[in-house]
Amino acid sequence: MLRKFVLLAISLVVAGVLASCSALEGDGRHLMPLSGATKSRLAAMGSSPQAAMMIRIFKEESALEVWKQTAGGSYKLFQTYEICTWSGELGPKFYEGDRQAPEGFYTITPGLMNPNSNYYLAFNLGFPNRYDRTHGRTGSHLMVHGACSSAGCYAMEDEQIAEIYALARESFTGGNRSFEVQIFPFRMTPDNMAKHQSSEHIDFWNNIKQGYDYFEVASTPPAWDVCDGRYVFRQPSAVNATASMAGSCQAVVADPTIVSAFQARQSADAAAIQSAIVRLADAEAAAAEAEQRRLNAEAEMAARGEAINNAVDGFFGTLFSPLDALAPSQPETAPQGTPQG
Template sequence: MNRILRAISALLLVGLVASCGGKQEQPQSRFRSYDGPPITQIVVKKGERQMYLVSGQQVLRSYKINLGNQPLGHKQFEGDGKTPEGMYFIDRFNPRSRYHLSVGISYPNNQDRERAQMMGLRPGGDIMIHGLGPEGRAINRADWTAGCIAVNDDEIEEIYAMLARNGHGTTGVPVFIYP
C-alpha cells in the first residue's frame, strides 16, 4: 500500500512540476483567413522590385520583392534566371511548398513556348510567388530565385490567404509583370 501511495504522489508531483512551465506557445499556422475584397489583379514592377495586390481600382497591399538571379529582360528559356514579363494568371496553390507557401503563375504561355522552341530550348516553368524557404534565402542576397517572385514568409501567408479566399483557391486572377 505504501508503494502505491508513493507512486501516486510521485505522479502528482511530476504533473505539478510540469504544469509550472507556463502556457505552451502553439506555433502560428501559416494558413491565415481573409474576408476582405477579392483580389482582381496582381501588378509586378520588376524595376521597382514591387508587387501590388489590387481589388478593382484600389491597391490593397504592396510588397518589396526579389526576382530571378538575372532580373533584366523577359524569361526566354529554362535556366536563364529571368522572371517572365507580360500577362499571366494565377493557376495553382501549393500549401506544401519548399518555400513556405507558393502561388503558381501560368508561365509559359504559347508565345513563351514558341520562342524557346525557336532557340531549340525549353521555356522552363514552375514560376511561383513564394516565401523564403528553408534557409531564409533572401536575407543577405537580392534577386536569388530561378525566375520566381519572392517575398518573406509572413507576406506569402497574407498573399496566399488573400488569393485563396479562406481555403477556396481563386485561380484565374491576372498577373501583369512589367519590366
C-alpha cells in the same frame, strides 16, 4: 438561391483542393486566416476578401502590387509589397536554366497554388504561357514564393507571401476562377520607356505596355490573348483569355469610352517618349561636354604645373652653377704604382 448554392459548391471544391495539398509540416500555414486589420482595410476601400484580385510586378522597382475589385466593379490598389529578391535582368525569360524571372501576363488558377512549397508558400506563374510557347520559350517552376531566395522566381518575405497567398485563397473561395499577374520590367512611364529605348527588348515592352495602359484607363484587367506572335488585349467580357483568336490582331476591343481613353493615352505617351528621348540625348551631350571640359582643364593644369617645375629647376640650376665654378680644384692623384713624370 441558386447563385448562393453554386458559390457554396465552388467554395467547397476550392477549399478541398487547397486542403488536399496540406503543408508538409502539417502546420496549416496555407489556411491561415486574414487578419482583422486586413479585412478592415478591404472593407474601407469598398472590397472584401472574396472579391476578385489582380497582381502587378515591377522588376526595376522591386515592387509587387495587389489590386482588389470594389463593389462598383473597378479595381483599387490594396497593398504594395517590396520584393525581397528576383533573379536575372530586365527582359523576358527565354529558356530553362537561364535563371531569368519572366515578364508578361499570366493567369493563376487554384491548381497553381502551392502550399507544399519548400519556400514557405508559393503560387506558380504558369510559365510558359501561350505567348511564351509561341516563341519557343522554355522553363518550369517559375513562382512567387517566400524565403527570399530566387533562381528565376520572385521571392518575398514569409510574412508577405502568407498574406498574398491568403488573399488569393479567399478570392477563389469567393467564386473567382483565376486572377491575373502582370509582370513588367519597370513602371511603363514615358521617361522609363525613353531610358530603355536602346534595349533589345523594346518591341516586347511596347507590346506589353498596351496591357499596362488598358488597365490604367479602364481600372479593370484586360483579357489577353496572342495573335501573330503578339499579346492582344480585349474587354474581359468580350473573349475568354484562353480561346484562340481569329481575324485581325486588334490591340483593344472594349467599351468605346475605354478605347478612346486607351488610344489617347498611347498617343500622349508616344509624344512624351519622343520628348524624353530628346531630353536624355541633350543631357548626355551636355554631360559629355562637361566631362571633356573637365579633362581639358586637368590637362591644362598638369601642363602648367610641369612648366612651372621646369622653370624652377632651371632657375636654381643657373643660380648655383657659378659657385660650382669657384670651388677649388682638387689635384689629380696619380694612380698608385704609376711612375711620376
